[in-house]
Amino acid sequence: MVSACARGTKRRRRDAIASAALSARIGSHVALEARLNGTIIACFDHHSVDLGQFSTDAAERAQDLRNGLPLNSTTSGASNIDKEIQLILKRLASHGLLEYRLTNSQSARDELIIEPQTPDYWPHAAQLDNSDILVLSRFAYLRRRGNAMVLESPRAGAAFQICNPTIAAILTGLATPQQLKQLRRRDGFPGIELFALLVDCQILVKIDPKRSSLRLTEGDGDLVLWDFHDLLFHTRSTAGRHANPLGGLYPYAGVLAPLPAVRPHWPGKKINLTKSHTTYSELAAPTAKLLRERHSFRTFDDGQPITLAELAGFLASTARVQLRWESRLDLGDCSPVVEYTARPYPSGGGCYELELYLAVDKCEGLTRGFYHYDAGGHVLTPINVRSHEFEALLAGAALAMDAQAAPPILITITARFGRVSWKYSSLAYSLILKDVGALLQTFYLMATDMGLGGCAIGTTNIDLFAKMTGIEFHVEGPVGQFAMGGGAKQPPLESQ
Ligand SMILES: Cc1cc2nc3c(=O)[nH]c(=O)nc-3n(C[C@H](O)[C@H](O)[C@H](O)COP(=O)(O)O)c2cc1C
DSSP, X not given: OOOHXXXXXXXXXXXXXXXXXXXXXXXXTEEEEEOXXXXXXXXXXXEEEEEEEOOHHHHHHHGGGGTOEETHHHHTOOSHHHHHHHHHHHHHHHTTOEEEEEXXXXXXXXXXXXXXXXXXXXXXXXXXXXXXXXXXXXXXXXXXXXXXXXXXXXXXXXXXXXXXXXHHHHHHHTTSOEEHHHHHTSTTOOOHHHHHHHHHTTXXXXXXXXXXXXXXXXXXXXXXXXXXXXXXXXXXXXXXSOOSOOSXXXXXXXXXXXXXXXXXXXXXXXXXXXXXXXXXXXXXXXXXXXXXXXXXXXXXXXXXXXXXXXXXXXXHHHTOOOEEEEEEOOXXXXXXXXXXXXXXXXXXXXXXXXXXXXXXXXXXXXXXXXXXXXXXXXXEEEEOOOHHHHHHHHHHHXXXXXXXXXXXXXXXXXXXXXXXXXXXXXXXXXXXXXXXXHHHHHHHHHHHHHTOEEEEEOOOBHHHHHHHHOOOTTTEEEEEEEEXXXXXXXXOOOOO
């Protein structure tokens, strides 16, 4: 028989063996240069970032970041050098230049490499208790990337390279909820730190055993409506919540030739349509003329600013609610009442989930600022946002258009995701993007008709919008952008 005291000793020994240490290191593409005046510069991919001025001792210790600097050795903050190192770490982290290693203290082998995905990620250990029940999030997934196995989730601020296959096996077992004390008994238990880091990133979730549905226990109620692939698509096809390359980077230019602009024709008999326009002349029809004249504007004429009256007319013609009604659904055992609207553009299932937020730089009669367009009331509501975030939003649009200046008005199209996913399984997010396309063309045509200029923008930063508005990225977030302003009399720029 093993006494309680002996059992306690055994558990302590096992935990001691399993304990792991967390260290920070700079990516292999980053070099730290210390200048004579004490300035430390981080150099990477033809860029450099000034990290500030530091003591010689701090600069020397910072060089340990090449191989890994134990985080617990810097967090005490007792000495000035610790504080300096903390500052260097935070600044490197905010530029995405740090990664973290969780190393087995006994074998010195890497258990995990943590790759931050958001600029504000910092490894934080969630508080865990032996009685906590843990389960893998239904948004977590494990995949091969190059030679590495990576554990990711659209909810997580970091991706985790799993270096030790035993950890992958233990995590696979967490498809079924398990108490932490059960996990501790597993051979190869890697230490509680790893689980605490994964809980912090919402890759593992603590669940309440009294609630029956796992789907309902995971995070807040708004996640219930998300399908796995939709949340992943949303977070990986926008900026803000991942660290992958994004945008027109031509990643396969040296690998494959571009596809032709027009599809090579099918073999067989052809019917020539050129001479078939007997009842309809595309040259005279007003819509055809509008479509022919439509093109993108990326620079706007400061001498001809858009006015509030023009903006009001534009919004009324493209997005204002025209009709509102209710209808009862008959689903057998439940019959909820659903509210509907009619608006000028089409929308999948009549959901009309899209909202418009206006970053106004220059508009005659309207104060510079950030506004929500209430399509029901046809009113603009000012929203207080931090000025550096407002400027970042406008600067991002200028960058996306390769323009010298911000557009006079930037419309951010957001989606209230749940309005669509409440009804549609599997295709909710794809429907939302199609709705964005329909609205963008509506904007283009109206702008052309009114003599205004506009340009669709393909990138949006979902994290920036969340910070500006305080709305969680999975509740309502950007899915498209449209830059607009006056001065459409000028000739079009070369298309991008
Ligand atoms: C979904 C979508 C995303 C776009 N994203 C950008 C963008 O980020 N930056 C940009 O300068 N133009 C963007 N455009 C505009 C296209 O480059 C433009 O429509 C295309 O080159 C054809 O030129 P045109 O609109 O003048 O006829 C986008 C257009 C669409 C429809």
